[in-house]
Amino acid sequence: MILTSNAFLISLFLLCGLEEMVLSQHGHCAEEQCYVLFQEPKDFTSAEKKCKDTEGRLSTVISKHIDKMLKSIPSGASGSYWLDLHRATADLQNCSSIAVREGRNFTVSWEPCGEQLNGFLCQYSLGGESCDGLKVGAGAQVKYIAYTGYEVRDSKRFPQGTIAVVGKVGSKYPDSKHVCNNKDWIQAPWFCEVLNGGCEHKCDKKTCLCPAGQTLLPNKITCAADPCAKCAHECQRWGDTYACKCRKGYILAPDRKNCVDVNECVAENPCTGEGEECVNTRGGFQCRCKDGFVKEDGVCVDVSICFKCEHLLCNKTNGVYACQCREGHRVSKKNSTKCEMHCTERECPAKCILNKGLSNNITSLDCFCPDGYIRDGADSANSTEMCIDIDECESGTECDHKCENFYGGFRCECNEGFKLHNVHECLPSEEETTEKGNGSSLGPPNPTAAASHPAAVPSYIKTGSVLGITMFLMMCVMLLLFLLHKAFKRCGKFTFSTIKNQNIDIFYLQQVTAETYKKLSFDKQFTSD
Structure with missing residues (x-):
């Protein structure tokens, strides 16, 4: 049932303010009337208003019920309290009151209406x-x-x-x-x-x-x-029995009442993503990014390289952070955190540093050019040291077949039926495809390819030498065969003319002694004479 405002006009005031009145508990109800003693210092007008605000009025009678109530007041409640008996007199400057003395005795008295007494008596009708x-x-x-x-x-x-x-x-x-x-x-x-x-x-x-x-x-x-009051977290009941229970991330302590945090990072290490680490928290854990990583779109991305970039420039490409360089420079292939000079024109200003001698105070200008460029002296217009591109194709490159120069480098190309190998060599290709190769080891364009891959003997010399030696040997073999053919042809027609001559002397060897040899020699001499 809903409590109506009209029904509780008295009780809302009295009950909400009961803290003041309960201390004295001065009230009594009987015969359709209730009498309440308020111990609040007020003058007559204020006391009258207070009773009216609570749907009552100042008590107009002194009955046995008031006497019974006043006699129940402890000695500490002695004092004077307003009543509404002034209608019985024509004196409106003094108002009626009741004085309670020790021994619970009370007397009616008249006091100036503007004076503040110890309290007042209100009367309410039960209705x-x-x-x-x-x-x-x-x-x-x-x-x-x-x-x-x-x-x-x-x-x-x-x-x-x-x-x-x-x-x-x-x-x-x-x-x-x-x-x-x-x-x-x-x-x-x-x-x-x-x-x-x-x-x-x-x-x-x-x-x-x-x-x-x-x-x-x-x-x-x-x-x-509560029998579960000693449980640190939760309590489960089964009839008259109970047991403590812990929330997720905790386990029961040996006393079966308190709860101890579970270190998930040690138990199972749930953080397995790239660059993640597990941090234990009360009742759970957190997957955080390691030093050098930042969380982007729910994943940890490595940004440690950004702290090492020479020009302090860093950018993310395809989800990966990489160093960037200022204008006129590019990232070095040898070290991704360093920057090197880079020129996209035939001529570029040199990077010069003024050095001052320590002993003789003589200053010098040290100038540097990008790879593939050479210092070309000062520009006559503004006296700026310039760098000019080196034409590797004109200065003698190592390309077996063709050479294409570009700013800061060169590129080797092969004829049809050959493929590029080791930047500058052209080898026969079984697939009969034409390929192009950059003369740079740093990617196109790169001015340092020829210098970074020198050869002891140019490849074209090697190829020509092999071809020439082969041709020479073939010619020698053919010449030898020709000479042998001629020799056999002549030997087939050769005859000894002395054998055909009947007067030819036939000589033959005969073993003789020394004395016989002397004799023969002497006879021959004699015959000659």
Whole structure:
């Protein structure tokens, strides 16, 4: 049932301000009237207004019920309190009050209306919105507490805002709590704005909440010690038994109550991406990029090379960072972090450094040219040292067949049926394809190819030598065959003319002794004579 504003005009004020009144608990209800003693220092006009704001009025009578209430006030409540008895007199400058002295005795007195007394007495009519006694089952008892905090024992009707607490005899906790509203009893929890919704601790959206370590009992208003309160994280229940449970990323400690963090980086190392490393956190882990890597589009990209770039320029191409160079330079093939001079014209200014001697104070100008260029002296127009491209094709290259010069380098080409090998050599190709090769070892264009690949003997000399030697040997063989042919032809027709002559002397060898040889020699001499 919804609590109406009209029904709670009294209780909203009194119940929301009950903290002040509960300390004294000065109230009494009987015979369709309730009397409340407010211990708030006020003058007569302010006290009258306060009673009217709470749908009541200053008490106009002194009844036995007021006497009963005042006698229940402790000695600390002694003082003077405003009443509304001034209508009985024509003196409007002084207003009626009641003075309570030690021994609970009281007397009516008249005080200046502008003076502040210790408090005032308000009177409220139960009217038609009061509640009858709450009906409960057997074995239960009800305790009624008026909105002022005073327990009502001798009444059969109760004003709005009265709290009825139901409980069994000897029970530690109540079974339920109710509030009187528009003749009906509303069970707690109700609106949090009214007496904290009837909750023992905190109320939130008509729901009672308990502090840490306590749990809400079945009456939905009272909190009690939780058997799972010692669990560090969570608790699982099975009837009257329970067990502590840890959240993800934790495991139970040996005491079965506390939870210990799991180091996932050691247990399974879940970070396996390029450039990633695992960092353990409480209850989990994080995959972070290593030093020299940054996260882009969810992956770690290596940027360590950017810290080494000579010209401090770095750019990402196809997902990879690489060094860049300023105008007039390019990245060195030998070292991707270094920059070298680069020229795209036939003539370019040289890079010059002025050096000053340490001993003789003589200055000199050291100038440098890009690879494939040579210093050509100063420009007559602005006295700038210039570099001019070297035409490797005119200066004698090592290309076997053809040579093509470009700024800063050259390129070798092969005739049809040959393919380029080792930058400058042309070898027969089985596929009969024509290929071109750059005379640069640094990629096209590159001015240093010829210098970086020198040959002991030019390849064209090697090829010509082999061809010439082959031809020479073939000619020698043919000449030898020709001479042999001529010789055999002549020997077939050769005859000895002395053999055909009948007068020819035939000589033959005969073994002789020394003496015979002398004799023969002597006879021959004699014959000659």
